Structures are given as C-alpha cells and as structure tokens.
Amino acid sequence: MTTEIALKKPNWFSRIANPGQFLAWSRGFVAPLSILTAILFAIGLYYAFFDSPPDYQMGQTVRIMYIHVPNAWLSQFVYGVMAVASIGTLVWRHPLADVAAKSAAPLGAVFTGLALFSGSLWGRPTWGTFWEWDGRMTSTLILFLIYLGIIALWRAFEDQGRAGRVIAVFTLVGALDIPVVKFSVDWWNTLHQPASVLSMSGEHVAPAILIPLLVMTLAFTLLFITLHIVRMRTEIFRRRAESLERQAAANLMA
Amino acid sequence: MTAFLAIIARDLRLATRVGGDALTLVLFFVMVGVIVPFAIGPDSATLSRLAPGIVWIAAFLSMLLGLDRLFRADDEDGSLTLFRHAALPLEAIVAAKVIAHWLLTALPLIIASPILAVLLAMDFAAWEKTVLSLLLGTPGLVALGTIGAAVTVSLRRGGLIAPVLILPLSIPILIFGTGAIATGNPDGISNAALLFLSAISLVTLALAPFAAALALRLSED
Numbered sequence: 001m002t003t004e005i006a007l008k009k010p011n012w013f014s015r016i017a018n019p020g021q022f023l024a025w026s027r028g029f030v031a032p033l034s035i036l037t038a039i040l041f042a043i044g045l046y047y048a049f050f051d052s053p054p055d056y057q058m059g060q061t062v063r064i065m066y067i068h069v070p071n072a073w074l075s076q077f078v079y080g081v082m083a084v085a086s087i088g089t090l091v092w093r094h095p096l097a098d099v100a101a102k103s104a105a106p107l108g109a110v111f112t113g114l115a116l117f118s119g120s121l122w123g124r125p126t127w128g129t130f131w132e133w134d135g136r137m138t139s140t141l142i143l144f145l146i147y148l149g150i151i152a153l154w155r156a157f158e159d160q161g162r163a164g165r166v167i168a169v170f171t172l173v174g175a176l177d178i179p180v181v182k183f184s185v186d187w188w189n190t191l192h193q194p195a196s197v198l199s200m201s202g203e204h205v206a207p208a209i210l211i212p213l214l215v216m217t218l219a220f221t222l223l224f225i226t227l228h229i230v231r232m233r234t235e236i237f238r239r240r241a242e243s244l245e246r247q248a249a250a251n252l253m254a
Numbered sequence: 255m256t257a258f259l260a261i262i263a264r265d266l267r268l269a270t271r272v273g274g275d276a277l278t279l280v281l282f283f284v285m286v287g288v289i290v291p292f293a294i295g296p297d298s299a300t301l302s303r304l305a306p307g308i309v310w311i312a313a314f315l316s317m318l319l320g321l322d323r324l325f326r327a328d329d330e331d332g333s334l335t336l337f338r339h340a341a342l343p344l345e346a347i348v349a350a351k352v353i354a355h356w357l358l359t360a361l362p363l364i365i366a367s368p369i370l371a372v373l374l375a376m377d378f379a380a381w382e383k384t385v386l387s388l389l390l391g392t393p394g395l396v397a398l399g400t401i402g403a404a405v406t407v408s409l410r411r412g413g414l415i416a417p418v419l420i421l422p423l424s425i426p427i428l429i430f431g432t433g434a435i436a437t438g439n440p441d442g443i444s445n446a447a448l449l450f451l452s453a454i455s456l457v458t459l460a461l462a463p464f465a466a467a468l469a470l471r472l473s474e475d
Contacts, residue, residue: 090468138425145422152418156409165472170405170419173465177422
C-alpha cells in the first residue's frame with residue numbers, strides 16, 4: 001500500500017533559510033535590482049554634479065559629499081547587517097546567516113575605504129590636510145581595520161562552518177566601535193563636522209542638497225543589496241562546488 | 255576557589271619550566287627599546303619626549319605577540335578539551351588564565367621598564383607615570399587579547415592573525431594609556447585619562463572571559 005507523501009509548500013521561513021530556496025527566489029531579483037540601482041545612480045549623479053547648488057563656504061568641493069556621506073553611512077549599515085547575521089548564527093543557528101556575514105564583509109570594507117579616501121580628498125581643499133587624528137576619522141579607520149581583520153579570519157579557516165560561529169563572536173565584539181563612530185562627532189571636539197541629517201534636533205540641511213544626498217544614499221544602498229545577493233549566491237555555489245569536489249575525491253579513493 | 259588558583263599555579267609552573275619561554279617576551283620588549291634610538295636618533299631631548307609612547311608601543315607589541323601562548327599549548331595537548339567540560343566554568347578558567355598571563359607577560363615588562371627608562375632618557379617622574387599607566391592598562395590588554403586568542407585557537411598557522419584582530423580594538427587602551435602620562439603637564443597625571451583607562455580595563459576584564467569562553471566552545475572539533 002503506497003502512502004502519499006504530502007509535499008508541504010515552502011513557508012516563508014524555509015525560503016530564507018534553505019540555501020536551495022534562497023537560490024531559487026534570489027535569481028529573479030538580481031537583474032531588476034541592478035537596473036534600479038543604475039537608474040538611481042544616474043539620477044543621483046546628475047543631481048549631484050549638475051543640478052544642486054554649490055556650498056556657500058566650500059564651493060564646488062561640496063559635491064564630494066554626495067559620494068562620501070553615503071559611503072560613510074553604508075560602512076556602518078553593513079556592519080550592522082553583519083552584526084545581525086552574527087546574532088542569527090549564534091542564537092538561531094540560521095543556515096544562511098554566516099553566508100550573509102561572509103558576503104557582507106568585503107563590501108563593508110570597500111565602502112569604509114571609499115569613505116576614508118573620499119573624505120581625505122575632500123579634507124585637503126576644505127581643511128588643508130589629507131588626514132587628522134580626530135575622533136571620527138580615527139574610529140572609522142579602526143572600523144576599516146576591523147573589517148580587514150574579519151576578512152583575514154574568513155580566509156584563515158578551513159572549516160567554514162566553525163569559522164562562521166567563531167567570527168560571529170568576534171563581529172559582535174567589534175560592533176562596539178559602531179556607536180563610537182556614530183557619536184564621535186558629539187563626544188569629542190572634532191575637526192569633522194557634526195551630524196546634520198540624523199541628529200536629535202532634526203535636519204539642518206537645505207532640501208536642494210538633501211534630496212540628491214538621499215537619492216545617492218538610496219542608490220548606494222541598493223548597490224549594496226544587489227552585490228550582497230550576488231555574493232551570497234556565489235558563496236552558496238562555491239560551497240556546493242567544494243563539497244562536490246570532496247565527494248569526487250572520496251569516490252576516487254574508494 | 256582552589257580550582258581557580260590551581261589553574262593559575264599550573265600556568266605559572268608550565269611557563270617557568272624548561273619548555274616554557276617566560277622571559278623571551280621581556281627580551282623582545284627591551285630590544286624594541288634598544289632599536290628605537292637607532293631609528294630616531296640618539297638625541298636625548300627627542301628621546302625623553304617620545305619615551306612614554308615608545309615604552310607603551312614596546313609593551314603593546316610584546317603583549318600582542320605573546321597572545322598565541324594563551325591557548326595554543328592547551329589546545330595541542332588536549333587540556334582545552336578538558337577545560338571545556340570541566341566542573342569549573344570555562345569563563346572562570348579563562349579569567350584564571352588572564353591573571354596568569356598578566357603575571358607572566360605584563361608584570362615582567364613593568365619590572366623591566368627601568369632598563370627602557372634609562373635607554374630612552376626618561377626622567378623619574380615620567381617613568382613613575384608610565385608604570386602606573388601600564389599597571390592600569392595591561393590587564394585590559396590581556397583580557398582583550400584572550401578574545402583574539404580564543405577566536406584563532408583552532409587555526410593551525412594562526413600566527414599573526416590574533417594581534418591583527420586585537421590591535422584595532424585595543425587602540426583606546428593605547429590612547430588613554432599614553433594620554434595619562436600627559437607629557438604636557440609636568441607635575442600631575444591626567445586624571446581623566448587614568449580613570450578612562452581603569453574603566454576600560456575593568457570592563458574588558460569583566461566581559462572578555464565570556465566572549466573568549468564562547469569562542470573557545472565554538473572552536474570545538
């Protein structure tokens with residue numbers, strides 16, 4: 001007598017937890033997200049370079065802000081993503097959490113590096129110096145080094161499963177730097193300008209500059225999401241390829 | 255309590271035995287102080303101005319390089335597996351190892367600091383302040399280092415990764431440690447910096463054993 005096995009429809013949790021499911025639904029997202037990112041960049045860059053006013057103090061150099069600020073925000077946001085993924089690994093043993101964390105680390109490092117680089121270029125004409133050891137710049141440099149350390153850790157482990165759990169602990173310890181970066185302009189008498197968009201007393205920025213800034217931030221964020229999904233897919237494929245290689249090697253010896 | 259003290263005693267005994275290299279780190283510390291005048295010139299005024307920072311950097315590097323010995327030997331001879339399943343909580347064992355490691359690495363450095371003070375033309379007052387800041391800051395450094403050592407314990411060739419991981423996180427200790435010496439203020443010590451330094455040390459001493467124990471448990475085969 002045959003028993004029918006009722007195939008349950010995959011629920012929302014297995015869609016994000018099961019690697020195969022994730023590969024299936026994420027495939028359809030990559031192309032539309034890329035196009036949307038490109039459109040937003042086109043709009044944002046047009047506004048940033050042509051349609052927004054120069055600053056009364058800084059002149060045309062203020063346009064570097066449209067690159068610098070989104071990168072700086074994203075450097076913290078991506079670490080937040082990694083921290084959440086680390087909690088997912090440690091607390092819920094989420095199967096894709098360590099894939100998410102591993103994929104996000106190089107992206108966050110690049111955003112932080114670009115924030116430091118663009119900020120440095122901006123500092124030369126406005127402050128007269130490429131670098132100053134003030135609170136914001138020092139803590140962002142520390143964040144950059146933490147990112148690089150995490151990337152080095154991922155490459156050092158053979159067993160990626162154990163790597164994911166151990167690196168999750170380290171990521172959460174390193175997360176202590178994020179509030180320092182965010183509040184460094186308030187805590188120290190610093191060269192870097194204080195928070196003007198997300199400060200407690202509301203926004204201090206004129207709409208003509210704020211709108212392009214928000215468009216560029218959205219563009220960069222979508223860039224991160226697109227690249228993150230692509231990297232996660234690549235990582236899942238890489239792990240599958242490795243396990244197939246190991247199986248092939250085992251069959252050879254058997 | 256006896257188990258806690260027994261772990262400290264064990265580490266101390268192992269390090270001072272024939273196979274242990276208890277004083278190599280002190281040698282490294284002194285050597286850093288020796289090569290600095292060759293690099294920046296023997297001018298006494300420059301040396302004495304930079305001396306507290308140089309002593310701190312030398313202590314920093316020595317302690318970071320010594321992190322590997324925290325758990326590596328125990329991992330290799332199987333003691334770490336026993337620690338993970340012992341009656342004494344792993345957090346307490348890590349705390350005991352922090353104390354033993356401080357006694358074996360930081361204390362000898364502080365005792366050897368007069369050599370560096372002489373080599374780097376430090377005056378007595380500056381040396382006193384340096385010793386005080388080292389006494390307050392090195393416990394936090396050791397505690398923070400255990401996290402790096404615990405994270406890298408399962409790596410066969412994890413050599414330089416633990417210092418690379420811990421260095422960014424220990425920069426506040428370095429900032430407040432040298433800030434406490436306050437070379438701009440000839441009479442007093444910067445009280446605020448000392449208080450921050452002590453706060454950082456106390457917090458890391460309290461919390462690092464938990465993070466390190468978690469990392470050790472997760473590194474189990």
